[in-house]
Amino acid sequence: MSKISIKRLSLYYDSCQALKDISLDVESGEILAVIGPANSGKSSLLRALNRLYEIDRASIEGDIRLDNESIFRLPINVLRRRIGIIFATPVVLPGSIRKNISYGPRLHRKLSKSDVDELVERALKSANLWDEVKERLAESASFLSGGQQQRLCIARTLAMRPEVIMMDEPCSGLDPISTAKIEATMLELKKEYTFILVTNNTKQAARVSDRTAFFYLGELIEIGSTQRLFTSPVDRRTDDYIRGKFG
């Protein structure tokens, strides 16, 4: 059984249709890369999966299932705890590193100081940030570098112990070293989590993902094992895109 199963999904903003009749499964424990040129609906897909589109006042048709249960039946806070999201631009909340990480868990249950200590350490270690910040957990998170902030955002999401982690171009503003750190983190975490990675960087998709889906103008053009999709794409548009002919 698939972790996430999307059936005939369409998503509309006011007048514009951002996703057109998408059907697609995400398997447990895989890294699924989603690639495609600008405006192809990649971010909209992620925002559909955790129902974040609702704050954009978009509307949806079709069904999405998480562990074979419709996400529209789940309480929204439970859904968003189970499916975490990392955005392209790291946004740290005002307050300390520690406070940033405990923000999510604190929404869901009461935590003692030692619970928080433990959870902060575990999340930061998983996000490969612990060694760099362990001395200054009480300091404001806004003094971290861009790459560190993005790893802090990953730690903040990990602290919720989600099942699926969605990343929307998580390395778009980062240098190669920070990018490599984040990719390494993903590969380590793959054992425990399912990843959906939206990326503008086809090389990154090729490096880390198991399968790749190619979107174009709101349609799912092609999906398959990354190896296969990058070596022998079926659709001409996929071929053009991965050769850098447009987008």
Next chain:
Amino acid sequence: MTFRIGPRTSQIIFYVILLTMTAIVVIVLFFIIFYVLRNGVDQLTLEFLSDKTREMGKEGGILPSILGTLFITVVATVIATPLGVGSAVYLVEYTRAGPIRRIISFGADCLAGVPSIIFGLFGFIFFVISMNLGWSILSGGLTLAVMILPTIIRTSEEAIKSVPHTYREISYSLGGGKLDTILRVVIPTALPGILTGVILGIGRAVGETAAVIFTAGSSLGLPTSIFSSTRTLAVHFYILAREGISMPKAYGTAAVLIIIILAINFIAYRLMHRFIARYY
């Protein structure tokens, strides 16, 4: 041959003009403070601060007026702050940007510009007479609350609006509800701005004369409850000076009032900086 000013010279001229303007403002401000303090300083004794007022203010101290000012300001702030911040949160977070929100904001702006004597008249008719609260700390506090409410609403509204949308998005994406997001992210982030509004409001309330003279009266007794009539420092100063009771005592009162206002601003400023240093 034409006379031309080079870019460097015009920069300097512009700089000098701005500097002069700033200097004028600062000098006028300091002159007022200095003048009042110099005239009032020899009155500033412990007795003056802790004595009852005697012979209409010719003798004795100003303790009743200090207490009256304090109580009225506290009543006004305690009532106006939650109302103002609550309204601002409602306006920004629960209504869509559009004509209704603009009309309310415009109304608040207009109210903020209404002369305080109009609020005094309103307070007299509504709180003192209609609600039968009489001349009292409560009537005065309520009137001042109405008067400073628009300031608090508008500054809080701006502060809340300037909280980045992405903060809210992060909170929602971590499973936060609307209320969690408002209480844990939006209000803490907007707090310095909100406090600025509250402090401006307090400053206005402490120094207010016209609005309280009609609603709190001018009794010189020590206030015993919120239903006591009282005379605030500003009113006391006004009466002492206008009726020629005692100019030295009037300046003494003015000096105390100015010191209180400076102290409030100073403390608030320090608190805010400590807060910002801690959280940003």
